[in-house]
Amino acid sequence: MSNVHLVDHPLVQHKLTLMRRKDASTNSFRRLLNEISMLMAYEVTRDMAMQDIEVETPLETTTGKVIDGKKLVFVSILRAGTGILDGMLSVVPGARVGHIGLYRDPKTLTAVEYYFKMPSEMESRDIVVVDPMLATGNSAVAAVDRLKELNPKSIKFVCLLTCPEGVKTMQDNHPDVPIYTAAIDRELNSHGYILPGLGDAGDRIFGTK
Ligand SMILES: O=P(O)(O)OC[C@H]1O[C@H](OP(=O)(O)OP(=O)(O)O)[C@H](O)[C@@H]1O
Ligand SMILES: O=c1cc[nH]c(=O)[nH]1
Numbered sequence: 397m398s399n400v401h402l403v404d405h406p407l408v409q410h411k412l413t414l415m416r417r418k419d420a421s422t423n424s425f426r427r428l429l430n431e432i433s434m435l436m437a438y439e440v441t442r443d444m445a446m447q448d449i450e451v452e453t454p455l456e457t458t459t460g461k462v463i464d465g466k467k468l469v470f471v472s473i474l475r476a477g478t479g480i481l482d483g484m485l486s487v488v489p490g491a492r493v494g495h496i497g498l499y500r501d502p503k504t505l506t507a508v509e510y511y512f513k514m515p516s517e518m519e520s521r522d523i524v525v526v527d528p529m530l531a532t533g534n535s536a537v538a539a540v541d542r543l544k545e546l547n548p549k550s551i552k553f554v555c556l557l558t559c560p561e562g563v564k565t566m567q568d569n570h571p572d573v574p575i576y577t578a579a580i581d582r583e584l585n586s587h588g589y590i591l592p593g594l595g596d597a598g599d600r601i602f603g604t605k
């Protein structure tokens with residue numbers, strides 16, 4: 397699968413397995429997602445642009461490299477994206493944040509938008525869209541469709557879990573958007589849930605249902 401980055405680091409895989417357990421508490425599910433997100437941030441920012449700046453050490457002046465976090469925008473797909481956003485921001489605190497509110501219509505599984513708020517000057521920014529689940533792919537495609545209207549410099553998509561159907565839908569619609577995921581599960585069930593999966597990410601993060 398081209399343009400899919402499977403983050404198979406043992407720390408990520410270990411935490412994901414703990415999150416899948418049906419008896420994981422809301423507290424531990426949220427904490428594990430936060431920890432995995434920091435590790436995913438490490439992967440997705442690997443090729444970030446850097447610039448040289450002069451820095452004075454206690455001994456002499458040298459040149460060091462810094463990233464311009466303000467050029468980066470994390471776009472969280474509400475509501476479950478919040479679970480990834482928090483971990484990403486703890487690693488890149490200077491990043492800007494956009495929100496797009498989408499829910500899946502339970503019958504048609506199409507994405508319904510209810511909120512959209514982005515920072516200014518999106519045409520000069522690199523976007524990382526975050527949502528734990530890429531299932532049918534309808535939500536991710538709808539989010540990227542909207543973001544492309546703003547002509548950003550680049551778009552990447554980070555999720556925790558996906559499946560062949562979700563990857564295909566994204567790649568058919570947005571082949572230029574790389575997908576970073578911790579796992580590609582077996583399949584979708586007839587209700588659009590990922591199998592074996594981890595259930596409803598939003599409900600597990602927020603303790604709803
Ligand atoms: O790939 P898809 O089939 O579109 O499914 C994935 C979407 O489903 C979940 O959100 P949900 O609609 O449950 O909303 P929530 O985050 O408010 O719970 C998840 O967080 C994704 O946004
Ligand atoms: O398995 C799934 C599919 C969509 N959304 C979820 O939260 N979980």
Ligand SMILES: [Mg+2]
Nearest residue numbers: 596597598599
């Ligand atoms: Mg949900």
